[in-house]
Amino acid sequence: MAGWICVLLQGALRKWAFPSLAKPLYLVQDVPLIIAYGYAVLKGHIWAGKVALGCCLVALLLSMQTLAQLIFVDLQLKTAIIGLHQYIYYLPILFLFPMCLKHKEMRRFIRWNLLIIIPMGVLGTVQSRSGKSAWINRTAAGDETAFSIAGSTAIRATGTFNFTQSYSIWCGIAAALVIGEWILPPEKRSFKSRLLLIAFSISASMATMVSGSRTAILLGAGAFFGGLVAALLQRDQKLILRFVGIVLAMPVVAGLAYLLAPDAFTGNLNRLSHPENQREMSTRIEQLTVGFLSEPEFSFLGKGIGTGIQAASSSSTDPYSVKLSEWDNIRGVQELGTFAGIALVMTRYLAALLVIAAAVRAQLQRPGFAYALPIAFTVAPTLAIGDMWRTAPMVATQVFYFMALICGAILYRRESQSIAPLNRAG
Numbered sequence: 001m002a003g004w005i006c007v008l009l010q011g012a013l014r015k016w017a018f019p020s021l022a023k024p025l026y027l028v029q030d031v032p033l034i035i036a037y038g039y040a041v042l043k044g045h046i047w048a049g050k051v052a053l054g055c056c057l058v059a060l061l062l063s064m065q066t067l068a069q070l071i072f073v074d075l076q077l078k079t080a081i082i083g084l085h086q087y088i089y090y091l092p093i094l095f096l097f098p099m100c101l102k103h104k105e106m107r108r109f110i111r112w113n114l115l116i117i118i119p120m121g122v123l124g125t126v127q128s129r130s131g132k133s134a135w136i137n138r139t140a141a142g143d144e145t146a147f148s149i150a151g152s153t154a155i156r157a158t159g160t161f162n163f164t165q166s167y168s169i170w171c172g173i174a175a176a177l178v179i180g181e182w183i184l185p186p187e188k189r190s191f192k193s194r195l196l197l198i199a200f201s202i203s204a205s206m207a208t209m210v211s212g213s214r215t216a217i218l219l220g221a222g223a224f225f226g227g228l229v230a231a232l233l234q235r236d237q238k239l240i241l242r243f244v245g246i247v248l249a250m251p252v253v254a255g256l257a258y259l260l261a262p263d264a265f266t267g268n269l270n271r272l273s274h275p276e277n278q279r280e281m282s283t284r285i286e287q288l289t290v291g292f293l294s295e296p297e298f299s300f301l302g303k304g305i306g307t308g309i310q311a312a313s314s315s316s317t318d319p320y321s322v323k324l325s326e327w328d329n330i331r332g333v334q335e336l337g338t339f340a341g342i343a344l345v346m347t348r349y350l351a352a353l354l355v356i357a358a359a360v361r362a363q364l365q366r367p368g369f370a371y372a373l374p375i376a377f378t379v380a381p382t383l384a385i386g387d388m389w390r391t392a393p394m395v396a397t398q399v400f401y402f403m404a405l406i407c408g409a410i411l412y413r414r415e416s417q418s419i420a421p422l423n424r425a426g
Contacts (some may be wrong), residue, residue, distance in 0.1 A: 011162035101408030122202030149212035152267025172219025180371030226377030
């Protein structure tokens, strides 16, 4: 829980409270995580299931690849350490935290995150309506570094995060939790008040609409689609009608968003509907999904660019130069070379499919986990295009925490015998 609070507050600490400590605070969420990891090791509380073994295998292969880059490609040690941290450090979340997430803890975690949605929606709306030089829109890079929505005077909201990408992922997660609440019968929801649920729904919608991010909108749509799939799997006519009601209410919410943040609403609409923006979005989707097949020059070992941003060389004379831009995933792939890079992308796609499969399993259990499919259809696209590594650690921790929720829902209903401490299980 402390780690997740740090994830939510990291950006606020860096850009508002302690801007002079922006660099060291970048890893503030690592502190409670390392305490949790150490405690698990000392007590022997490690789930030795398939997820844990898969994570260990990924960590081993990436470490061997990095070692080869250090020896044969003259990779800098600092860059290698940064890269391994981004890839490996957060993997234990997937197999340690499900052990802690019993029904009581999962319910508390979801309640906390639902309560956060309302103030975050308000904050995002205020940021959107404030000027670029406003203190509330500053980032860790200093004043007037906020992005405006293309074709609009509105500022792209970041909430308590430091950058738009992390906020966009949060918007998708918020939508997934709200959809999960609508799936549940009223008596089983985190909060019994229907008015409060409507407030969560409006706040999550507002947070997304003022984000200026097509990613946030698409992930929110993915969460809704996941909820619809859950409703169809349950074959519950009342639940399906509830989703029809949500669709009918969308124009009302859109009208409210226009009244509260007209510039942001118009800017988002322009980004989605303008022919030039549609062509750009089509190109971006192509680069994110299949760009690795055509863009990188052949390099068996790759350069080992670590985080994929400042650590990379963009010199045209460098035979291992990498293409750096906002929209392509080459910086998350070419560091391992063309062949290894394709294997890495395939691994990400496989992980996305496994998350959806696990969510279906969690949904079909009795009792089912209502949030599983909305979360999965938010997380899966993020996994597939590599955003969890490209902008790690913030995106990585957000994605892994909510994957752990799905794992926990399965673990404590189907595999309770697998979680005995290692010193007892042998």
